[in-house]
Amino acid sequence: MITHPAKPRVEVRVVQTDARFARRLAKMQAVIFPTLTDEELFSEEQYLHHIALFPDGQLTALVKYKDDKWVVAGSTVNFLTTWEAAMEDHTFPDVIAHGWLDHHTPKGEWIYGADVSVHPEFHGMGVGSALYKARQQVVQRLNLRGEIAGGMIPGYQNYADLYRPDEYIWAVERGEVFDPTLSVQIKNGFTVNRVLYDYITDPRCDNCAAQIVRRNPFYMPVGA
Secondary structure, X not given: OOOOOOOOOOEEEEXXXXXXXXXXXXHHHHHHOOOOOHHHOOOHHHHHHHHHHOHHHOEEEEEEOHHHOEEEEEEEEEEEEOHHHHHOOOOHHHXXXXXXXXXXXXXXXXXXXXXXXXXXXXXXXXXXXXXXXXXXXXXXXXXXXXXXXXXXXXXXXXXXOOOOHHXXXXXXXXXXXXXXXXXXXXXXXXXXXXXXXXXOOOHHHOOOEEEEEEEOOOOOOOOO
């Protein structure tokens, strides 16, 4: 039986993304998302633009790791949108305005999660869950209706002979199959809304993704 060394216990802190993190976050992108094209990865300049555009929506996870130093372990990039816009057919490069988030709608009532990324060195340490929780707190603080995102399905490559991508997504939602990304998102309160075809460059999942939604149970309509 193969055993894997236990991950060390670490302290995770999520903060608003600062300009000094931009270069590190950009360098991490290709490591975290090796199948994506350049237009699907965020550059240092784009991270800086995101901060200027919607600072509340940009979050970075810091981990107290070796030598008790705080290091950048992951991040989440987000912008505001409307339900109607998110329900239109779109690709990932289109919805993120080729990395610049220029579709950000200041009066939008939904956060569109452009990404949640964690460096592989920090997988299994609770970094992703901390980012999802922090983004949920932003949604509640800003009194937004909820979050929408395109959930990647990297585990599909192991089931391609058994399922079409859409069949796999629904099997994951029913709990019949475990996916390292989508199953975690579902565990964090997301539900699958529909299948996004030709959404992203990822041969592991035939370029498909699951559109996922997490509603804010504390949302109060304006004027209520």
